[in-house]
Amino acid sequence: SDEELHQRIQAAKDTLQDKLVILGHFYQRDEVVQLADYVGDSFQLAKAALAHPDAEAIVFCGVHFMAETADMLSNPNQHVILPNLAAGCSMADMANIDQVEDAWEQLVEIYGDEADAEGRVPLVPVTYMNSSAAIKAFCGRNGGIVCTSSNASTVLEWAFERGQRVIFFPDQHLGRNTAKAMGISLEDMPLWRPNLPLGGNTEDALERAKVILWNGFCSVHKRFTVKQIEQAREQYPDVRVIVHPECPMDVVDAADESGSTDYIRKAVEAAPAGSTIAIGTEINLVQRLAAEYPQHTIFCLDDVVCPCSTMYRIHPGYLAWVLEGLVAGEVRNRISVDAAVAEPARVALERMLAALP
Numbered sequence: 001s002d003e004e005l006h007q008r009i010q011a012a013k014d015t016l017q018d019k020l021v022i023l024g025h026f027y028q029r030d031e032v033v034q035l036a037d038y039v040g041d042s043f044q045l046a047k048a049a050l051a052h053p054d055a056e057a058i059v060f061c062g063v064h065f066m067a068e069t070a071d072m073l074s075n076p077n078q079h080v081i082l083p084n085l086a087a088g089c090s091m092a093d094m095a096n097i098d099q100v101e102d103a104w105e106q107l108v109e110i111y112g113d114e115a116d117a118e119g120r121v122p123l124v125p126v127t128y129m130n131s132s133a134a135i136k137a138f139c140g141r142n143g144g145i146v147c148t149s150s151n152a153s154t155v156l157e158w159a160f161e162r163g164q165r166v167i168f169f170p171d172q173h174l175g176r177n178t179a180k181a182m183g184i185s186l187e188d189m190p191l192w193r194p195n196l197p198l199g200g201n202t203e204d205a206l207e208r209a210k211v212i213l214w215n216g217f218c219s220v221h222k223r224f225t226v227k228q229i230e231q232a233r234e235q236y237p238d239v240r241v242i243v244h245p246e247c248p249m250d251v252v253d254a255a256d257e258s259g260s261t262d263y264i265r266k267a268v269e270a271a272p273a274g275s276t277i278a279i280g281t282e283i284n285l286v287q288r289l290a291a292e293y294p295q296h297t298i299f300c301l302d303d304v305v306c307p308c309s310t311m312y313r314i315h316p317g318y319l320a321w322v323l324e325g326l327v328a329g330e331v332r333n334r335i336s337v338d339a340a341v342a343e344p345a346r347v348a349l350e351r352m353l354a355a356l357p
């Protein structure tokens with residue numbers, strides 16, 4: 001039963017004490033969040049992994065790319081564990097390293113006549129945290145950087161100080177929403193479809209491009225629509241609409257504001273009592289906020305429940321299983337990024353950490 005699993009997890013935590021830290025993303029189910037030592041957005045959790053160099057095990061209740069990042073930021077004798085290895089991210093899977101290298105080769109050829117003395121073209125690769133370690137490593141090797149939804153505009157500014165163009169992996173929506181807010185016009189943001197030559201663009205379009213957007217998206221955030229926002233405004237004329245920047249551009253434009261999962265949480269926390277807030281993000285977070293802040297009316301824009309199915313794969317049963325393994329001296333479901341990949345990926349991650357105020 002749920003209660004029994006809770007007790008088993010708590011007992012393992014009591015035994016392991018400071019040897020263990022459990023990190024939980026905001027999208028995790030309540031039963032997991034209750035047992036996490038830190039709950040946060042993907043950037044906060046990456047920093048929490050860095051902040052616990054003495055814990056022997058970091059159990060990451062989130063998705064695969066988050067655990068990979070924690071492994072790369074933690075020290076080599078720490079074990080990062082993902083309770084269910086099937087907890088991936090469909091958006092991160094939309095950019096594979098072969099496709100990315102192929103795109104880069106084509107672009108380097110197009111921008112070749114603008115190369116500097118060392119042969120580097122003025123194109124900076126930027127990857128959203130929601131990407132494999134291999135893509136982060138690619139960015140690290142090619143003068144690029146990682147961003148999360150809480151720092152994407154600062155990171156894009158960093159990139160534009162180093163080159164006049166950016167290629168942004170893998171979320172076209174976060175890339176487009178961020179670049180648009182910086183004043184870049186839509187015509188200067190071609191979409192790169194990896195299965196087509198030149199990503200389906202003309203050479204002219206790529207030459208004038210400022211941000212080349214990889215054709216990836218989040219299947220959860222893609223569900224939100226302008227119509228849902230209009231309906232919410234009709235029903236509650238004073239509603240405040242807050243969405244995650246992984247939503248399509250027209251949805252972000254129609255909302256009152258957009259921001260990372262932590263931004264959304266803080267906005268709810270700071271809202272005056274009695275606020276009506278419609279949220280466009282994953283349902284576990286929205287429902288938890290609604291329960292934590294009963295003084296507000298909080299609801300999800302999409303009335304068909306929209307969980308992130310892979311985040312949901314971290315069932316407390318898996319958490320109990322990996323923790324009991326640790327108690328027995330057995331490391332189960334370790335995520336360990338090969339040093340050849342981790343080293344350049346860490347360069348891209350550290351550039352992000354250094355670029356922030």
Ligand code: 13P
Pocket residue numbers: 040041042043130148149150218246259260261262
């Ligand atoms: P945050 O960076 O806002 O935590 O988002 C991560 C994510 O996967 C959203 O879909």
Ligand code: SF4
Pocket residue numbers: 063088089090091092130218219220221246282308309310311
């Ligand atoms: Fe990936 Fe979307 Fe799930 Fe976030 S909500 S982990 S982007 S599939």
